[in-house]
Amino acid sequence: MSGAGEAARPLPQxxxxxxxxxxxxxxxCALLAAMSVEVLAVIGRHTGRPLVGSIEIVRACVVLATSSAIVAATALKAHxxxxxxxxxxxxxxxxRLARLGALVSAVIFAVFAAGSIWIAAExxxxxxxxxxxxxxxxxxxxYWCAAAALTAALFLAWALGRRR
Structure with missing residues (x-):
């Protein structure tokens, strides 16, 4: 497992x-928006003017933030x-095992993307x-479909990339 004592990973180029x-x-941006909405919602509840729909906005922000986090972690190879x-x-x-793991991850995310695209199309x-x-x-x-497909592509590129 990665520990606190490890050196920071270099940013990809x-x-x-x-x-x-x-x-x-x-x-x-999504996390900042979610936190801002929650702050306004809490202030609104305490002042007697609740922010209607704050949970819906936060849920939308969470989809954006988690999808982005998966892509960022994959690009950084930091899972x-x-x-x-x-x-x-x-x-x-x-x-070899790392490449196999990346290939399996690519297949899993490709299945996620295909299933999500199918549901979205329906x-x-x-x-x-x-x-x-x-x-x-x-x-x-x-956004989620694009993130899942991009994550699959990043894992596939990692699995099939040149050997070092």
Whole structure:
């Protein structure tokens, strides 16, 4: 497992670096929006003027933040892992298992993306909206679908990338 004593990972360069930076910026904005809405909602509750629909807004922000976090973690190759068994293997075996793990992760996220796209395509004509504010759900579904597909592509690139 990664510990506090480990050195910071270098930021990725090239297109993956841009993907990482955009994902971090989008996730940061979503978290700031969620916190701002919650602050206003708490103040509103205490002053007798509740902010109607605050939960819907926060939920939308959470979709954006978590989707962005998955993409950013994948671009940085910073997903949590336990090295209890792999640390006893040779460097070559460890690299092969890492590539296999990345390939399996790519398949899993490709399945997530395909299933999410399928569901979004089925629901899209229905113009699904939240109950109180009537916020459209389709853009959030599209954002998640794009994030899942991008995560699959990043894992696949990692799995099939050049050997070092």
């Amino acid at each position: 090239g297109p993956v670096g841009w993907i990482f930076r955009i994902a971090v910026a989008a996730g940061t 949590a892992s336990v090295h209890l068994l792999t640390e006893r293997l040779s460097e070559t075996s460890r690299a 629901i899209w004509p229905g113009d699904e909206r939240t109950q109180l504010l009537g916020l459209p759900i389709a853009p959030l579904r599209a």
